Amino acid sequence: MPSINSSSDTPAFPGDVPTIDLPRIDLKKLSSGDKAESNALFKTCTETGFFLLDLKVADGGNDLLKEVEDAFQVSKSFFTSPEEDKCKFPLLPSNLGYKQMGGTKIEDGSPDRCEIYGFPQDDLLGLGESNNRIPPVFDSNRALLISCLRRMHSVAETICRHLDAHLDLPRDTFEAIHSLDKASPSSMRFLHMPPQEPSNLKTSLMGHTDNGSITVLFNIIGGLQILPPHSCEWKYVRPKPGCAIINLGDTMVQWSGGVLRSNMHRVVPPPGAQAASDRYSLAYVLKPPKEQSMSRLKMGRVIPQEEEDFVGDCTYGEFHSKKAAGVREGKNLADNQEGKGTNVKIQIDPQQLVSVA
Template identity: 45%
Template sequence: MSSANTNNEPLETFPNLPPFPTDIPTAPLLRLSLSELGKSEAESASLFKASKDLGFFYLDLRGDQLGDALLDESGRLFEVSKALFDEGPEELEKFDYSGQGSYYGYKGLGKKVVDAKGTKDRNEFYNAAKDDFLDQSLTPFAHPATLMKNKPLLTSYTTHAHELLTRILNHLNSHLAVPASTLSRLHDSSLTSGDHIRFIRAPPQPPSDLATALGAHTDFGSLTLLFNRVGGLQVLLPTTNTWAYVRPLPGHAIVNLGDALVKLSGGLLRSNIHRVVAPPGEQSASTRYSLVYFMRPGDEVPMKRLEGGVLPRLAEGEVEEDVTSKEWISDKAMAGRVGAVVEEDKYKKRITNRAELGLAVGEEST
């Protein structure tokens, strides 16, 4: 285990891409090893520390059978992502399901606001449900041809990503000292849930008109698994209240915690504010592709803090809202979509305690 910006070992770069600058502040994410997590209590303790302190960490996937499979599949899915967005907005907009109250499908450029002023985003993405690829959706959506012809790969990646994040849940479960398998049961892959893959494309921005591609936010699921190769992701450092880049590292995934785990842990775990800006330095001329897997509790899981272990208890007289994961996440997911119909009061009510998350006015969950 090491911190990505304090060790002296040279950091690798991605082939065929401009180098990430060496003269800009980078976030001190801990670098954990998947293979070490399986055999080292110290590595597991570091994971728990990172999950409480910053809520972000690097995970070196190399040298582990599951990790190596994910590295191979994520590399192939970057090519699928390019082919997907090459279909063009006119074709992909046929798969925009926001009018049906769903966050699945395509979101075009400028279809989401990034701040309280209503500034529009500068990326496009496509959300594809876990349950579609595992053939357990009650009402599966149609997907573009590029995805359908790669369904076996997407099914394998979905299975492996969920398995990896379940390992992380099991480590957190142990350190929270709640009954064995509590967290993994709430996120079992057989449960209908909001888990999904997201393909993201952010084109280069004109140097004279650089803007935030994705506004400051916290993720509202449980765990996020991110693969990217071009910089642009920034986290807000809680100790200094300043933004710092997260440098992409070959062989690593970036993992971060979301609001659902903050909620379930009574605020003990951390969901940290982050955003996406234009890539730094020479990378600014590059198109930024990202591959994300969002893990969320099963649809019918009550969004209430767990009991027992080291978790803080509810204050005397404190009553939590009776809401399911599906309701809690759906309201948050559609907020911020241009033209989406949202019950604003319900959305504001369900934003996780801002004191726990450090969110400021005008910032959002996503």
């Protein structure tokens, strides 16, 4: 997915699996203020909260795609190193470091099948106490990681500006909340899922909604699935070269009073011939500062004010901690399946969640 040609040496995505037809939004048109493209963006953000963002012809788009491709190679060098070397950099409370395979649970309570290396935004940008004890392969490419993070943040800012307008919020409302000048738990995460035994296929990364604001995701091989609204049938996202996958997180649902949507998704073994390949991905997760209030925004004519607030006046730090604890234990899975707040629950058969058929 990072570049036009990246998938040329990858087995083809099969045509006989259920897929979801995500809208393709053009970043160049968004950046130029194209009204139809902006309307299409807002529509998908209220319906599934997922879309493909075409970067190929946007200013700086190909630069970002090239940097992401280079970052993929860096992460492969790390993930293919011996396990004892990777474990020298354990995951810290700041979310810097290495999460081993099985470090969290999936829906049936068994260990996950995904390893992750995370970089807090504050660490990369020097907004907090920098921890220089990172793997040499990442440390020697720190400039690349910083540039890549800044470009992905710029993409998220463009989306924020359009959502401000459609929600009738003062200009730069979301952009100001997520300013790069403010310390926040935003992060860049490299993920690796190795091939699984065909006789024992399970979810690699459990079904969940993101607990941030906007996620900018890149991957080449399939495996990402979405549970469409009001449905119990998981559908694959077909990777599209030159596009990022964008999805909204729970904070946007809370602040918008349920106008915007964060949707259930998970990662399973890639379909078809791709199942024999290692799956790598890169995600930038935009999050607000820990002290940011999660109360519904009290402004504009679009956000409903007559209903009770979903979470009350808690901070994002409190909100994040509660959700993250649930995810680690394989719980708190379907909070926003109906597009409301985190108090909304639906019942989903755990076996259906785990099944990768």
